[in-house]
Amino acid sequence: MKKLWRCNVCNDIHYGVKAPTICPTCGAKMAFTLIDYPESMKVIFDDGERLDEVDKLLEVWNKFAEGKPFKVNPDEVFVRTLAKGELENQKNHGLKYCPCRITTGDRFEDLALICPCNFFIQPVYKESGECWCGLFVKRD
Numbered sequence: 001m002k003k004l005w006r007c008n009v010c011n012d013i014h015y016g017v018k019a020p021t022i023c024p025t026c027g028a029k030m031a032f033t034l035i036d037y038p039e040s041m042k043v044i045f046d047d048g049e050r051l052d053e054v055d056k057l058l059e060v061w062n063k064f065a066e067g068k069p070f071k072v073n074p075d076e077v078f079v080r081t082l083a084k085g086e087l088e089n090q091k092n093h094g095l096k097y098c099p100c101r102i103t104t105g106d107r108f109e110d111l112a113l114i115c116p117c118n119f120f121i122q123p124v125y126k127e128s129g130e131c132w133c134g135l136f137v138k139r140d
């Protein structure tokens with residue numbers, strides 16, 4: 001059964017049967033603890049300033065990818081389109097859900113669709129070198 005996990009170092013939320021050994025956001029090892037749904041909502045909604053501009057989102061994505069084996073797709077026009085989609089999701093559905101996947105309407109289920117997701121542990125990333133939407137790509 002899937003559960004909610006939170007990284008003690010960077011507050012990354014993971015929804016899955018077990019927590020990742022290495023946090024996909026900050027790289028900390030064995031840092032995830034089990035949390036409940038109210039705590040996950042608190043982490044998501046109380047996390048400081050809300051990003052509402054494409055440029056700010058691009059800045060955050062680039063920072064997220066710093067020092068990682070992946071980077072933001074160098075096709076800026078494409079990436080800006082994804083950013084606009086994500087901001088639309090925030091406006092219409094309350095959170096920055098993945099711009100290329102469909103939310104179910106169930107907040108609990110949809111936690112796994114908050115961007116950036118844990119794409120790099122997924123087979124699709126290992127096989128194609130990109131996250132589902134192509135926002136993040138493997139570094140050369």
Ligand code: SF4
Nearest residue numbers: 098115117131132133
């Ligand atoms: S697949 Fe890519 S764009 Fe979609 S949530 Fe994951 S990281 Fe974000």
